[in-house]
Amino acid sequence: MTDPPPNTISRSFRLALVAVVLGIAIVGAAFTPAAADDEPAPPVPATPVLSARRLPGVLQGTVADPAMAEKLDSYLDRAAGDACAVVLDRGRLAYSRDAQESQVPASILKLLTGTAALEVLGADSHLTTVVGAVAPMADGVVDGDLFLVGGGDPLLTTPGYQESLDDTGQVVEQYAELADALVAAGLREVTGDIVGDDSRYDTERWIPSWPDRYQREGFIGPLSALMVNDGQTGFTTSPDQPNPSRKPGDPPALAAQTLKTLLSDRGVAVRGAGVTGEAPDELSEVARKDSLPIADLVGEMLTSSDNTTAELLTREMGLAARGEGTTEAGLGAIVETLGSLGYDTTGLELNDGSGLDPENTVPCPLALEVLTRAGRDSVIGRSLAVAGETGTLRKRMLDSPATGRVHAKTGTLNAVNALAGWADTPTGNAITFLMIQNGSQPGGLAWVDRYAELLMDYAEAPGLDVLGPLPVVP
Numbered sequence: 089m090t091d092p093p094p095n096t097i098s099r100s101f102r103l104a105l106v107a108v109v110l111g112i113a114i115v116g117a118a119f120t121p122a123a124a125d126d127e128p129a130p131p132v133p134a135t136p137v138l139s140a141r142r143l144p145g146v147l148q149g150t151v152a153d154p155a156m157a158e159k160l161d162s163y164l165d166r167a168a169g170d171a172c173a174v175v176l177d178r179g180r181l182a183y184s185r186d187a188q189e190s191q192v193p194a195s196i197l198k199l200l201t202g203t204a205a206l207e208v209l210g211a212d213s214h215l216t217t218v219v220g221a222v223a224p225m226a227d228g229v230v231d232g233d234l235f236l237v238g239g240g241d242p243l244l245t246t247p248g249y250q251e252s253l254d255d256t257g258q259v260v261e262q263y264a265e266l267a268d269a270l271v272a273a274g275l276r277e278v279t280g281d282i283v284g285d286d287s288r289y290d291t292e293r294w295i296p297s298w299p300d301r302y303q304r305e306g307f308i309g310p311l312s313a314l315m316v317n318d319g320q321t322g323f324t325t326s327p328d329q330p331n332p333s334r335k336p337g338d339p340p341a342l343a344a345q346t347l348k349t350l351l352s353d354r355g356v357a358v359r360g361a362g363v364t365g366e367a368p369d370e371l372s373e374v375a376r377k378d379s380l381p382i383a384d385l386v387g388e389m390l391t392s393s394d395n396t397t398a399e400l401l402t403r404e405m406g407l408a409a410r411g412e413g414t415t416e417a418g419l420g421a422i423v424e425t426l427g428s429l430g431y432d433t434t435g436l437e438l439n440d441g442s443g444l445d446p447e448n449t450v451p452c453p454l455a456l457e458v459l460t461r462a463g464r465d466s467v468i469g470r471s472l473a474v475a476g477e478t479g480t481l482r483k484r485m486l487d488s489p490a491t492g493r494v495h496a497k498t499g500t501l502n503a504v505n506a507l508a509g510w511a512d513t514p515t516g517n518a519i520t521f522l523m524i525q526n527g528s529q530p531g532g533l534a535w536v537d538r539y540a541e542l543l544m545d546y547a548e549a550p551g552l553d554v555l556g557p558l559p560v561v562p
Contacts, residue, residue, distance in 0.1 A: 152547030153182050159542050161185070169503070169527020172452035175543065176460070176520040182546070186452075190435045191524040193450040194499030195393045196506045197443035199458045200436075200450070201402060202386040202468055204422040207429065208405045211383035211467060215240040215404065217314070219270060219347075220371035228276030230374070233360070235367035236344050237285045238314025240404045240413075241379040242397040243388065246327035246346065249317035252334070255482065259388040261380060263316050263327070263343075267350035269375035275351070281360030282348050284340030285367045288313035289403040289413030293336075297439050297447060303336060307444060308395040311403070312339035313413065316346050318396055324362070325349055340364045387471035390497060391479035395442040402441030415440060431457060446501060456522045459508055464495075472496055472509045475540065485537050489514060489544035496521075496540065503528050505536035511543045519543055 156175070160183055164171050172191055175183035216239040221230045243261040250260055293310035294303060302308055309318035317323050319339035322331030324346045345362030352358060379385060382401075389397040399415065406417025409424070419438045427433050431454055439445035462468035473479030476491035480498040485491055496509030504526055511519040523539045531538075 149177065149180065149182060149547070152177075155548040156542075156546050157183055159545065160539075163539065163542060164525075167525050167527065168529045169525065171523065171525040171527075173523040173539070174452070174456055174521065175546075177546070178518050179460070179520075182519075187456075188451070188453060190449045190451045191506075191526050192446060192501070192504050193443055193448055193455060193524060194501045194504040194506055195395075195443040196455055196497055196499040196508050196524060197438070197441070197448055197450060198389055198393065198398050199455060199468060199497055199508065200426060201398050201422060201441040202390055202471070203429070203458050203462065204425040205382060205386055205401045205405060206467060207425050208408050208421055209382045209401070211381060211386075213382050214378040214380070215242075215382075215385075215400075216376050216378050217241055217244070217266060218371070218373055218376045219266065220367070220373040222368060222370075222372065224372045225273070225275060225374055228274045230275065230278045230280070233280035233283050233365075234278045234358075234374070235283045235285055235365075235371060236314065236340075236347055237367050237371070238288055238312065238340065238343070239379070240288055240313045240400050241377075242315060242385065242394070242400045243379065244316045244343075244377075246317060246323050246350075248323050248327055248329040248331060249320065249334075251330040252332070255392060255479070257478065257482075258392050258394075259380070259384065261377075263346065264350055266375065266377040267347060267354055267356075269377060270351065271354050271356065273375045275356055275374060277357045277359070278351075279359050281365075282344040282351075282358060282362045283365040283367065284314050284342075284344035284362065285365060286312045286314035286340040287366050288407065289400075290415075292415070293319075293339075295399075295415060295440050295445065297445050299446070302444060308399065308442070310336045310339055311396070311399050313400070313403075314340040314343045315396070315400075316343040338364065383467045386467055390468065390471035391473050393473075393480045393498060395444055398442035399440065426454075443499060444501075446503070450524075452522060452524060455508055455524070456520075459510075459522070460520055464510055469495075469510070473498065475537075484533060485540060488537075488541055490537070490541045493544065494540045499524065500533065500536075505529050505532065507536055507540055511540060513544055513546050515547050517547055519546065 164173060164185055172187055172189045173185045174187045218237045220235055222232055244263040245260045246263050312319060319336055320334040321337035322334035324342055327346050327349055341364045348358045348362045385397055388394055402415055402418035403413045405421040407413040409421035410417040418441060423433050435451045437449040439447055472495040473481035475481045475485035475494035494511045496507045499506030506524040508522040521543060529535050
């Protein structure tokens with residue numbers, strides 16, 4: 089005897105299930121309490137304790153799951169290459185296809201990076217940029233060089249660069265606030281240079297296994313512990329003006345040069361230039377700027393799928409957990425931390441923290457478990473982009489049933505299309521879903537968005553409000 093097709097519930101099985109449901113209802117009725125002759129009758133539940141109405145999701149699923157399976161199977165049968173897909177309805181498995189497989193995750197990987205960063209670095213901690221000098225400032229004058237020491241903050245920007253961002257709602261931090269803090273501390277003159285120090289992390293600007301086109305096409309800037317405007321040139325002398333001719337530069341030098349301009353604009357005389365170097369161990373602090381809390385950095389990384397934020401958080405985890413601000417140490421910290429949290433990391437292979445590397449491999453069950461354990465009200469859950477509204481989904485699934493109902497992490501490379509998150513269907517079902525497809529798929533984003541839109545048809549069955557327990561009869 090052969091097994092039934094995957095995700096298909098046979099007619100005979102459904103008839104048997106209905107028979108069981110009816111039997112439960114009859115047995116439940118037998119347990120209705122009776123009143124003594126001299127006592128008033130107690131309230132009678134309209135729904136017996138053992139009625140199938142006590143499990144409306146299961147009852148609904150007997151009809152809805154096969155209908156959805158037919159649609160999703162037809163959809164995934166047209167996928168190029170391999171794909172894993174899972175749908176949970178309020179935690180109950182409603183659909184599964186190749187769910188135990190591993191796939192190249194693209195930016196779905198950021199779910200794992202964010203989970204580890206919150207654990208290793210702490211949701212309320214900050215990354216701090218410090219400005220100081222060898223000798224204490226006297227009468228507003230720093231006699232010698234002013235050292236600008238990077239703390240790994242990925243979001244420092246100026247208004248000119250902010251205007252160039254594709255998503256005008258993207259979370260940023262104002263680099264000018266550091267200049268304001270120096271002026272507020274009384275700084276009036278620097279007799280030497282402004283020296284940019286990015287020694288907190290290593291100076292590998294791009295991960296060697298990344299395709300060269302990532303640099304040309306702006307997927308990510310040159311990585312550094314001291315970055316302003318994602319390490320792009322064109323804003324050092326006119327930080328408030330947009331510049332379409334920007335390109336990758338030397339991040340610590342650009343940060344130092346931009347700070348010199350911002351200070352000059354505020355009346356501070358800087359006699360030297362903006363250069364790179366390393367600050368002495370003993371530094372007299374003049375001012376500092378804290379980043380947003382780690383929870384907010386993780387949120388920005390997920391909503392906007394910010395590759396730079398992901399990679400700098402990875403290096404910060406390496407420094408915090410292993411004493412080395414490197415990608416290798418950070419990846420080790422991610423795997424180790426997930427394991428300590430109880431996740432099965434068998435088959436997890438990482439070359440970066442952002443998902444840009446086409447050789448990363450993530451088991452589909454691990455990505456799904458990170459979502460389900462985090463929950464909707466967590467930092468991870470609240471940070472997912474919303475279809476047709478925010479982040480990487482703001483221009484996707486517009487004017488569709490999924491608009492405003494799908495909250496998901498996106499993942500896109502040349503041969504990867506992925507979505508993972510939550511969906512609230514028009515019938516009131518709370519769906520958790522994952523789909524990762526590996527292969528050069530015709531249709532691209534429109535094709536993967538169709539997966540989420542198909543979920544909006546769930547459940548093609550009586551609603552939970554109809555199937556649920558009836559009110560108590562007094």
